[in-house]
Amino acid sequence: MQTIAAGQAHQSSPLRVAVVGAGLLGSSAAWQLAKRGCEVVVIEAAKRPAEGASGKSWAWLNANRKTPSHYKELNSRSMQLWHQFPDLAEFPGTISVGDARDEDPAYKSSNLSSADVSSLEPELSADARAQPMRLYSQEGFAYPAEANAHFLHQAERQGASVRLSEVAMDFHKAAGTSDAISAVMTDKGTYETDLVVLACGERTPEMAAKLGVPFRLADKPSDHVVHTKPMPRTLHHIVIGGVEPGEELFIVQRRNGAFLIAYYKGEGAHPKVVNEETGRQVLHRAARLVPALAHAEVDHIVVGDAPTPFDGLPVTGFHPACSNAYILCSHSGATLAPLLGQLVAQEIADKQPADLLQHYRPTRNFNVGSHVL
Ligand SMILES: Cc1cc2nc3c(=O)[nH]c(=O)nc-3n(C[C@H](O)[C@H](O)[C@H](O)COP(=O)(O)OP(=O)(O)OC[C@H]3O[C@@H](n4cnc5c(N)ncnc54)[C@H](O)[C@@H]3O)c2cc1C
Structure with missing residues (x-):
């Protein structure tokens, strides 16, 4: 097995972030993290981006019928950001x-x-x-596969290293230290890292289980x-x-x-x-x-099937079971990708908690409930 150090962990060095999953959410977060100076490696099991939910999405950009009001607000704000990508989204109403x-x-x-x-x-x-x-x-639709590819390409342009056809298999936690992950093991190598973003779409439960985080998706x-x-x-x-x-x-x-x-x-x-x-x-x-x-x-x-946390709302943030794994999973990820990418980067790179994400922490019990989408 090859060991690939994505950077140094001491303070003056950039924060090393391994993003697992290069769908719309992972790619958007990777782009924004790299833009803020993080040393990003994106690990994607498929040969190309958008092979998961993102490529199958109808990508209706809307906040229609979305409840509660904070979730409607989150979607409405992200819809606005899509106007920055006129080649990737249209707003015919x-x-x-x-x-x-x-x-x-x-x-x-x-x-x-x-x-x-x-x-x-x-x-x-x-x-x-x-x-x-x-x-x-005000509503529109995106071209999700093209948008996914664009976000990932922008991440690369900002210096992110993108590893396609590579499967994250497990996480290594340094012996004798806290619960923190020190490396991501893939089928091709090991990536030392300071932080992991888990953006695995419908495989989130399987990967979260490796961190000791119970994660249930809705069966729609x-x-x-x-x-x-x-x-x-x-x-x-x-x-x-x-x-x-x-x-x-x-x-x-x-x-x-x-x-x-x-x-x-x-x-x-x-x-x-x-x-x-x-x-x-x-x-x-x-x-x-x-x-x-x-x-x-x-x-x-x-x-x-859209990857939908069981209570229907996004899951964004750290779970007490693993202090340096940031979980990023949401329904309506096509609408939300531009904004979630920015907010995740704000929380990780700038260490500034985003008020807009306060309702979506993994510390809530999202594995129960019956939120209607
Ligand atoms: C049919 C359908 C219709 C939808 N309609 C809309 C809509 O109208 N509007 C809207 O806003 N949203 C819609 N959605 C939801 C939206 O598309 C998703 O929320 C969004 O695409 C999720 O993006 P993601 O990056 O989290 O997941 P994905 O796109 O699934 O990406 C996850 C990636 O992680 C990779 N991965 C998983 N495990 C590993 C591993 N161990 N190692 C390496 N890589 C791994 C996968 O290969 C995959 O590429 C729809 C979804 C579907 C399926």
Whole structure:
């Protein structure tokens, strides 16, 4: 085994940080940590970034229906940061079909009349237009794989060392000292480090267990995400909703004309194995909202589960079981990646606790509860 010292631990040297996981959250944190002068090594099991949840995400940038209010605030602030990346995110606004809720004073929206809808989205079906609709003009969507690659590339440009196809297997704790980790052992070598950021997505429970931290993810039904071949421009907004009661679809047409259609709530279980029939069914449902989709051709289908801590809220910070391991795991990580990256770096590199993260500490019992997302 090779020993790779990522730097020296004495005070005048930069803080050595090993980030395990190069999804959106790990890459964003690595970028911000390297920018603040930390000596960062990113360890990623896959051959390229965005092979985990980040690459499967529909990446709707929103704070819609998010509770409690501090979590809505966290998401809203991060949405703002995405405007710095016009190549990686668009903000066309969301039309929510079947949305009869009152306006939330903390989250701007407006009711749409049928005349409004005809002018904003003339291709929506009569069934869709028969329902109440609301416009959330501040919302957008990201290109998550491209954003993930960009964040990681920026980390490298700031001096981070990125180790792809390398699996973090375990952590070494120096004998006779505190509970602190002194090195990360991978399948290829050993990285001495002052601090570890655990950004392992759905593998967080397994890696946290090695540190003595019990970590439970919520078991949510999988989302079926259909990507179509490019089509002529049809939609100008994100469209969410459904025609059947309880049915929820997310539909967006990307820059190249291809649609991303996520079917995430409705009748029956969402199996993890998908086939051509899955694609046909999702398109059939989507066509009831946007009839042009009856002629769409499936390019590929993705099945995804967002890594969601059991109580539904992010987990960010140190756990008493291990004083130098920072846990970073969240649902809505696409929305939250830019802000969480900055706040994590503020807490680690600047040693300035972030007020915005005070509700998400691993010291709370996040393994219980039933927070609804
Ligand atoms: C279908 C779907 C839809 C979603 N929709 C939205 C949405 O609309 N809006 C939104 O904001 N969020 C959404 N999310 C959630 C969001 O995408 C995730 O919260 C975010 O991508 C999590 O990023 P991450 O970096 O924590 O995890 P991941 O992207 O999963 O990255 C974790 C990485 O860690 C690596 N890893 C794990 N263990 C090890 C190890 N031992 N050694 C080395 N590497 C390791 C993995 O290979 C992986 O690359 C969605 C997610 C899914 C799946």
